[in-house]
Amino acid sequence: MVSARSVSVGPSSLSYTDLPWIIQHREDRCTLCGRCTAVCPKEAIYLAYRRQRMPKLDVLKKTRGNEYRTFVGIRQKTNMANTCIGCSMCSMVCPNEAIMPVPNTNEHRTLFFHNQKGQPQTRGGRRNVSGPNLLDRIMFDRISMLTDPALDAGRHEFNLTTTLGRTLPPEEFLKRQREGGWIPPTREIFPFVIGSMSFGALSPNMWLGLLQGVAYCNEVLGIPVVMCTGEGGCPPWILKSPYLKYIVLQIASGYFGWDEIIRAIPDMQCDPAAIEIKYGQGAKPGDGGLLMWFKVSKLIARLRGVPEGVDLPSPPVHQTLYSIEESVMKMIQTMSTAFGHKVPVYPKISASTSAKSVLNNLVRNPYAGGLLIDGIDGGTGAAYNISMDATGHPIASNVRECYLDLVAQGKQNEIPIFAAGGIGKNGNVTQNGMALIMLGASGVHIGKYIMQSVAGCLGNEKSRCNVCNVGICPKGITSQNPKLYRRLDPDLVAERVSEVFMSISTEAKKIMAPLGRSQSLPVGMSDALGISDKDAAERLGIKYVC
Amino acid sequence: MCRLALKTALEPFSPYEVLTAMEAMQEGYDGSGLGLLLRGLNFEDYKYDSKHPVLSGIAHSEAALQRLNTIMSQRGYELKYDHEFETHPAMVEAKDRYRYFVRVYKLPAAFDGLSTEEIEDELMLTRLFLRANGEENGNDLTAFSFWPDVAMIKEVGWPLEIGNALTLHDNRITSRVCMAQGRQNTNYGINLYACHPFFIQGIATMTNGENTAFVPIRDWLLGKHYPGYMGYQSDSEVFAHILHYTLKQLKLPLQAYKHIITPLKNAELDKHPQGVFLKGLRDACRRLIIDGPNAVIGTLPDETCLLVMDHKKMRPATVGGRDGAWAIASEMCGVAAMIPDRDPSLDFQPMREHTIIVPPDRKELTIWSQLDPYPLAQVA
Secondary structure (H helix, E strand, C coil), rough: CCHHCCCCCCCCCCCHHHEEEEEEEEECCCCCCCCCHCCCCCCEEEEEEEEEEEEEEEECEEEEEEEEEEEEEEEEECHHHHHCCCCCCCHCCCCCCEEEECCCCCCCCHHHHCHHHCCCEEEECCCCCCCCHHHHCEECCCCCCCCCCHHHCCCCCCCCCEEECCCCCCHHHHHHHCCCCCCCCCCECEEEECCCCEEECCCHHHHHHHHHHHHHHHHHHCCCCHHHHHCCCCHHHHCCCCHHHHHEEEEECCCCCHHHHHHHHHHHHCCCCCCEEEEECCCCEEEEEECCHHHHHHHHHHHCCCCCCCEEEECCCCCCCCCCEEEEEEEEHHHHCCCCCCCCCEEEEECCCCCHHHHHHHHHCCEEECCCCCCCCCCEEEHHHHHHHHHCCCCCHHHHHHHHHHHHHHHCCCCCEEEEEECCCCHHHHHHHHHHHHCCCEEEEEEEEEEEEEHHHCCCCCCCCHHHHCCCCCCCCCCCCCCCCCCCCCHHHHHHHHHCCCCCCCHHHHHCCCEEECCCCCCCCHHHHEEECCHHHHCCCCCCCC | CCEEEEEEEEEEECHHHHHHHHHCCCCCCCEEEEEEEEEEEECCCCCCCCEEEEEEEEECHHHHHHHHHHHHHHHCCCCEEEEEECEEEEEEEECCEEEEEEEEECCHHHHCCHHHHHHHHHHHHHHHHHHHHHHHHCCCCEEEEECCCEEEEEEECHHHHHHHHHCHHHCCEEEEEEEEEEECCCCCCCHHHHHCEEEECCCEEECCCCCCCCCCCCCCCHHCCCCCCCCCCCCCCHHHHHHHHHHHCCCCCCHHHHHHCCCCHHHHHHHHHCCCHHHHHHHHHHHHCCCCCCEEECCCCCEEEEEECCCCCCCCCEEEECCEEEEEEECCCHHHCCCCCHHHCCCCCCCCCEEEEECCCCCCCCCECCCCCHHHHHHC
16 A cells, blocks of 8 residues: 555546546557647647656566656546546547547546536536437327328428417407508518527627528528527627518627617618517526626627626526516517517517416517527526526426417417427427427427537537537637637538528428328427327327327 | 218209219218208298298207207297108117207297397307207207208218108208218217208308318317307318308408418418408418318308318319309219209319309309409408
């Protein structure tokens, strides 16, 4: 036994097998080019010189001795600040396949040390629960076969659009039509919306790529996709462009960027698609937006009207003098008025057991153009891990309850409910989205899936990567550092956006055709849904199948 | 698959004619039931005044018939005529049919001061009350319609055999309009009410094919909390209720029906002279958009007959005839069987945008296209 003093062990000391990812390095292949250590966003690896003793025994001369050689290799750091996140950038840049991170299949100890210096873990990504979620398990089981033949997804015409904005009851619509009254604005949009990811959370190249892709979907492919800005405002050149009509502008409790937006109103060539007022977010309910100082670059600071390099935590709620109901009502009305009552305005809330009361409030607000409910599996660029993992409400039953509440009042066509939070979490974006639509959503918002599918975001629910909050995104998706975001080619992102939406569009037809639906989006067509889980079936009011 | 036949003529004819014509369409038809609606009634042994409401249905027991008598007299209706079918119970599959009734009543004196709409509501509520009463008593009383100048019969079995069982060929009951449908509901449970045509306040429709948008449409109609929007043992019942909603609740012209159930595409609406209004109407009535390979055949209280297709037009229906007599059927051979003495080259199969109207004068067809200007003056 060696003395304790010669082994340096502290409470937070970790070895390779304590880490979530272990770097495997093959010295026989390494050319010592140094690219891996240069690219590693966490500086988790370093070039190490090691001395190797070569015992030497000359039997004839009866002498013993040693020879020493020096070798050079890549080694992994074991301190918390530099743990490997498994992004694999090292293996991507290695010319000789000499290095790669390998997931640690044993339990790892870092879970207990994410609170260095008393700071609880903050990260990007979404709730760390992997495997099929409830939406993945829903089946579309009402297949048309005899009295109504299934349709041909390739040849029939399909109407895949949905309405964003308030619709009047038919009697009221006709009355206002006769009397020349105000008819609330609506938009016909593709039911899969690119959810709110702010200019600031996303890099300029990512944003540009999304925007180009959305414009291409609309103007060339005829798929009316819209995207939401998130709360970081919108670059003035977009505000004054004819592409603003594909943008949903978000206002949140930090009000970032709204000086620019309000000033740009007189110069706008067209109206924005809608205004989203964020009251809550699925990934971190009851918490405001959080843009950490790493990402507040000069450009972002200018756009948001703040100093460079400071944390930008938005308050959890909008500032209000009297009550939240009053605030919501006035804010919706004010935003509607600001855009001449020609732009739908809707709030976004976290999925919650209180969602129904918000909804019923909106039903009675003539200016409210919808409700977006964001479930617990929603992603974020930055939040406390505890908020992400433990706070919130799953989306499916929340949307279903709200929809059935509207049905009971006969108002399901008046206030569209949009759903978000975990759609496409396991890649089944169309299946997840259409399941929510048949449960009663008019459409869905997808954010994390878009980052993963159009830009190659590496984050997953086993805590891979998820460093969006600190601005070191290895793919350049969520970084404000030009060295990083230059890795992302906006043209290629745009190409992927169009590929993704073409594919969703085809898959949606492949779901609708066997159900015999083509004329309108099957909102609330719950008779088409089944699940092999009795409790879930009962809760959602759909069939139990086995 | 449902087979549909409608005949309308200036001269009253026997419903048996239409049942015979349905035999021509028997291929691909399971003959599991019959729904029959007669409008413009004529009784051999009674001079009928078309102002008086007619109650049609089935009493499945003597007790049910007595309850029916009690209910009707309690509500102040006076029985004027009770049509007795010459029935052959052995020819009917079901064994609990005590009495098929078509009865003419006189409106209660208390209705004198009521408006037409109030009287119409009373008639509907009486029918619904009888239906509910039957359902409360083990389904021993079935009430199909209670309306002036309309009689309905629904039964399980092969249509022609049901006609024989009720001796419909004896010409004791004839009508100027006859709608017939030959299938029991097969998508949901067998239920007498589930057989087409469906009827609400003088408006009747029958449909072939399945409406796959049934559940969202049903949910929306139920949300209107209108007493007549109930039942829904069949997905096709919503077609009748949407027509009722269009004409009676929204008070829109008949042209609006097609714009509501199968709105034009965005690109077509962009070019349409009333495109802005029609887009608004589509959005406001979005939950009433139908989906399915359907022909919807309907009749209205003034004896107007209509035929529309769903958007996909996968089951073409045909209309044909001559001055004074017209037929609409789900199969061309049905039209030929109902009106053999017509020029078949003038038969018409509507496209997805058409609404075919046979007006009460029965002189010639009217064909409306959704692409035509909409009679906006009536709504704007």
